[in-house]
Amino acid sequence: MIDFDVLESEVKKNKIENSYIFCGLDEELIKEGVDLIINNTIDKSLMDLNYIRLDGLTTSFDDIMNACETMPFMGDKKAVVIYRAAFLKDKTDSSNTNIYNEILKYLKDLPPYTILIMYFLFNDKRDNPKKNNKIKSLDKVSKVVYFDRLKKDRYYKKVEEVFKSNGKEIGKIEAKYFAEKVQNNFDIIKREADKIIAYTNGKQITKKDIDKLIANSSEDDIFDLIDLISQRKAEKAIDLLDELLFKSDQHMLIISNIENNFKRLYEIKILSQNGLNINDIASKYKLPTFICEKLVNQCNKFNMKQLQKLMEICLETENKLKTSGVDKTMEMELMLFNIFMVK
Template sequence: MINIENLENEIKKGVIDNSYIFCGLDEQLIKEGIELIKSKVVEPGFEDLNYIKLDGSTTTFDEIMNACETIPFMGEKKVVLVYRANFLKDKTDSTDKKTYGEMSTYLKDMPSYTVLIMYYLFNDKRETPKKNRKLITLGKNCKIVHSEKLKKDKYYKKVEEVFKNQGKEIGKNELRYFSEKVQNNFDIIKREVDKLINYTYGREIQKNDIDKLIPNKSEDDIFDLVDFIAQKKIENAIDLMDELLFKADQHMLIIVSIENHFKRLYEVKVLMLNGKKLDQIVSYLKLHPYVCEKTMAQCNRFSIKQLQQLMKICLETERKIKSSSIDKQTEMELMLFKTFMVNK
């Protein structure tokens, strides 16, 4: 298994494998890694003939095999890309399991003139290649490329390039502040840069502009946790809760943050049910439009009754931890399990 930086070094040395599987959270970085391979393998001007793209969510094994078996036109090699190949995910339905089994066998005897590239995106930041049994198996016959977070200096430089490509300069201190505050995902970074540029049109970017538009990472974690509760993803929620407690051993702070998030959802839900639109809710609750839009989308996962019960569970847990010497970690995990029992 290698990362994008290792891949770049291999390609510079002219080392190209017969097949690759990319995985990670950042689709933009994955696409850039794929472009490195494609530009080295496919002759300029022959992309339409020797670069075949298939949608991994709908394609079949026969379509992939036929694309791989077709001899390249006016060139030594061709590239077949299967994007968003969800049959590579660890847990799939019977159809995807069948496709995975057929691909596992086919990768052992690929035609030498084809470079097959497949990729899939992780569901969340706690997923890793080592947890995926399929990747471990396929790694025996295929190069696995994990699109990891970039190291700090390289990350800052790449974020700066996003601003420059949009024709906007940003100061070094503001660049670092933005880079540390935004989620480390270049699909998201490009959207946030675009918002920031539009917001500061005609003037320099200041730190308070970044604060207004970009939520704190701790707020993002709480948002993700509530999303896991809504989707009843118990393991993901417990993993994230453990991560939050590891980063900041402040049980009361985390409970209050979760409770406040449910309160905000409740307020927004009531306004939505009373026919209020985005701009009206923004004005009433003094929220940033982007934050309000995300909150409204999450509201759709809950009913009013559900949110009332969830707030009550948080309050009960808060009182128990304040008034007794019970194990705080156990009590918070119990709180999570109670939230999963709440139905619409």
């Protein structure tokens, strides 16, 4: 298994495999990987004849095999791309399982003139190829490429390129600031960049503009953590907490944000019980309606007594971190354990 950086290096050396499995959360990044191979193997003038795309949600194994077996027209290579290949997901229905089993066998006999690229998207940012048994098996007969987050310098540069491709210059400091605030997913990054470009309307982009339009990505992570707690998904919640601590190493800030989120849920529950609707709550907290809908949904998974207890647990942990020399990460994980014990 390799990453995007290694893939780029291999393509530059003209080391291109017969088949690839692409996976990750960022479809825009994956599409760049697909274009990288296609543009280096298929003649642009013959693209319509030697480049076939199949929808992985609806295609059959016969469709895939027929596309791969057809000889290239006036060229050495042809490419077949199966996008959003549902049959590569770890848990699928019987139909997709059958396609996967056929693909696994067929890859050993893939024609030398065909480059087959299949990709699928993870559902969750805590997913990775090592957790997928199908990917482990495919890694023995195909080249698996995991499109994880880009390294910092490259990530910042690519964010600048997103603005430039839309005819807008952004300063390096502002680009880095934007990159740290937005979720690390280029589908989202492009939408948020479009929003800022439209808002600034030809003016220079400033940090104030970014603050007005982009919420902190750390706030999104805390929201996700509370959501996992509300769904009683303990293992995923611990994984996310560990990821947050690894990224920022700011234990006091994280626990304060968790406590404030429970406090907000407590307040919203009281407002809901007093007859306020979602629009009223959205206006009070100056939040988009769809965010308030999610918050109200979270509220409904706790009662008042539970929310009070959750705030107490956070406060107790915060005091321990301030007044004693305990292992902070271990104490935070223990806090999460105690939260899941609340009935």
